[in-house]
Amino acid sequence: MPVHDIDVAIIGAGTAGLSARSEVAKRTDNYRVFDPGPLGTTCARVGCMPSKAFVQSAYDFHRRFHFDQLGIIGAGGLSARGGAILAEARLLRDRFVAGVLKDMEPWRKTHLVPHAPRFTPEGTLSAGQREFRAGATIIATGTRPLVPSDWRAACGDRILTTDDFFELEDLPRRIAIVGLGPIGLELGQALGRLGVEVTGFDLSRNLGGVSDPALLDRVIEAMRSEFRIVFSAAKPVRGPGGVSMKWEGGETMVDYVLVAIGRQPNLGDLGLEQIGLELCKNGRPELDETRLKVPGHEIYLAGDVTGLRPLLHEAADEGRIAGYNAVRGEDAQFRRRTQMRITFTDPQIAEIGESWRDLASREAEIAVGAASFQAQGRALLARTAAGAIRVYAEKSTAKLLGVAMFAPAAEHMAHLFAYALEQRATLPELLRTPFYHPTYEEALRTALRGALAESVVKAQPLEEIRCEDAPVEAGLACD
Incomplete structure (x- = not known):
């Protein structure tokens, strides 16, 4: 030819x-x-x-x-x-x-x-x-989607991936979700809220890919209030009424098994x-x-x-x-953009820049600031009062390194931090910007100020007073 x-x-x-x-x-x-x-x-x-x-x-x-x-x-x-x-x-x-x-x-x-x-x-x-x-x-x-061959053999047409989940004619009454990364977590919470009995399985406790332990505890607590989560390996066994999911210490029967363990x-x-x-x-x-x-x-x-x-x-x-x-025919080198990952749970999960997983080995060099949304003004008004934010900066320079959030409207605040990281911003520079009231972003100021307090760099006195919360705000500390 x-x-x-x-x-x-x-x-x-x-x-x-x-x-x-x-x-x-x-x-x-x-x-x-x-x-x-x-x-x-x-x-x-x-x-x-x-x-x-x-x-x-x-x-x-x-x-x-x-x-x-x-x-x-x-x-x-x-x-x-x-x-x-x-x-x-x-x-x-x-x-x-x-x-x-x-x-x-x-x-x-x-x-x-x-x-x-x-x-x-x-x-x-x-x-x-x-x-x-x-x-x-x-x-x-x-x-x-990655599906173990023995699972497919055991479950047959009761196995689902995201390639075929949306083709269902109706929602099942019971479902197991194996793998609680971003996809599994999003669909697990959504299905639970729509009345499906959900059991989620994951060998790791890093739900949604969250690596900061202080934030991860909040994510686990919140997601467990929405559907059952089992941190254990499970074995599927096909039966006349569906699929039996067995693990050490438990068993549950489901109509489908949604596999979200990776691709x-x-x-x-x-x-x-x-x-x-x-x-x-x-x-x-x-x-x-x-x-x-x-x-x-x-x-x-x-x-x-x-x-x-x-x-x-x-x-x-x-x-x-x-x-x-x-x-x-070139081999030009490009600078990659700031990394930004968002999981569309409620509250949303977002990681921008370097994660705690990236920074943990340098913990002594890292300044951390935190704020909670559980008593934050805008969150209370919107009935979305849950979650927290963690800000990471370099102690010696107060340069912003990364941010992790489990927060309402995190998808929008994540972009603000991505822009800041692209501009190589420092904590004092970010604290000079306005924070409108009442907005979710007011919590960012608290977290930024907390990280600055742990760094060697200090704001000038006249700048520092501008960074204080307004008197009407309270309860923003990361509890």
Whole structure:
């Protein structure tokens, strides 16, 4: 078969692949994007968007418990229709997927190869009935849910992942969630609030990826008030009434088992061994996250498949980096943006910059400031009084290093801290900014001031008095 020479091959039309294509197209029209479908990005189809639609319904339904306090009568008559909630999540999902497909229209017919490619021993890519020789290749094939084979054999069609959860016609009466990272925690709380009997399992106590012990205790306490959590390994046994989940000291029967223990890279079917590309123990090649080029090959990785920063905005950045380097034949080094991770529980979990896990080995050098939202003015008014914030700074310079939050509206406050970290801000500089009353952000001032008190750097007297709380505020200490 004839071989078609192209400048760049992009394998995968998800967020990273589409971002890479945009960068490549600035320099050449001689490229191809390979993807057998379904198209529409993981985020839009089965990830961020349908899950947040589902979580929003659960959050709004849960608000009914505050209605009497707010003078809104009749909450006892409200009910949640699981099938309708799932249908609405799919409707919004389809809208976002349609938006992605519409953006692909200008180049889809001419540059998309709707087949899964595979490397040949000659280094070309075989796709369908065609063969391509690329000057550089970008692999942006994403990941898929990890499900142990013995679990799938034991549970059969009672196993769920986020790839098929939103296709349910109705909510189950009982469900087990295995893995309480961000995804498991979000769906566990949401399902519990919609009336599903939820049992969550995790071998680690780091719910939602939280590493700060002081914050983690609050997260565990709050989540345990919403659904049962078991910190133990469980074994599924299929029975006539569903699946029996057995662990040391307990057993429960469920209708479905939602597995959220992680994801694995989609690299196994590419034929990488044909071109001598070796994979590490994690199933991925060695990679520098600031360049994304595989040493010794004209191959770049981008997006979730790298295993570096599995978040949409990071995948978009990595696609741009890989596209820039691949189309130019360069190995340019990029500075990555401040890391920011958000879990959409209630309260929300957010980590910005360096986490406590990153800083624990330097504990003596780190100034920590804290504040609670349990008696914070705006939180009390909004009936969202729960959670806390922890601020980390360098004692010797008062430079902000990172922030961890379990707080209402954390998604918005997280961005403020991300901006501050990008600007290399210090605690005194942040405390010079205004804090409006009454807002959640007033708690940030308390935490910043607490971290400054532990640092060597001190604010000037006239600046220090401006940092004090207004007399009407009280109870912000992290209890």
